[in-house]
Amino acid sequence: xxxxxxxxxxxxxxxxxxxxxxxxxxxxxxxxxxxxxxxxxxxxxxxxxxxxxxxxxxxxxxxxxxxxxxxxxxxxxxxxxxxxxxxxxxxxxxxxxxxxxxxxxxxxxxxxxxxxxxxxxxxxxxx
Numbered sequence: 001x002x003x004x005x006x007x008x009x010x011x012x013x014x015x016x017x018x019x020x021x022x023x024x025x026x027x028x029x030x031x032x033x034x035x036x037x038x039x040x041x042x043x044x045x046x047x048x049x050x051x052x053x054x055x056x057x058x059x060x061x062x063x064x065x066x067x068x069x070x071x072x073x074x075x076x077x078x079x080x081x082x083x084x085x086x087x088x089x090x091x092x093x094x095x096x097x098x099x100x101x102x103x104x105x106x107x108x109x110x111x112x113x114x115x116x117x118x119x120x121x122x123x124x125x126x127x
Contacts, residue, residue: 003097030103050122085111
């Protein structure tokens, strides 16, 4: 199973242990609302598991996929509280299929603002 296959399996299963195993210990996460990259498995896990709860509900779908030798760009969409969200996950994998870098980009601005609020609430609930 490739890293990308493992990511898709996690998104279907919502298995937090599988997500933890998928992350490289030095993984880096880049959020659309946090200026600096977040470094390390612990914080990357916290952001990705929170994002899956906020964004990964029944309406979440990947609508495009572009792959390279060591990564992928996955376009997604969802509607939350009547706001259509469109974005991309840019994921890099190491040779063992673990995520080394995960960047999220989202549009439009009202979706970013809503996600900022919802993610802050979800992250606070995890603390």
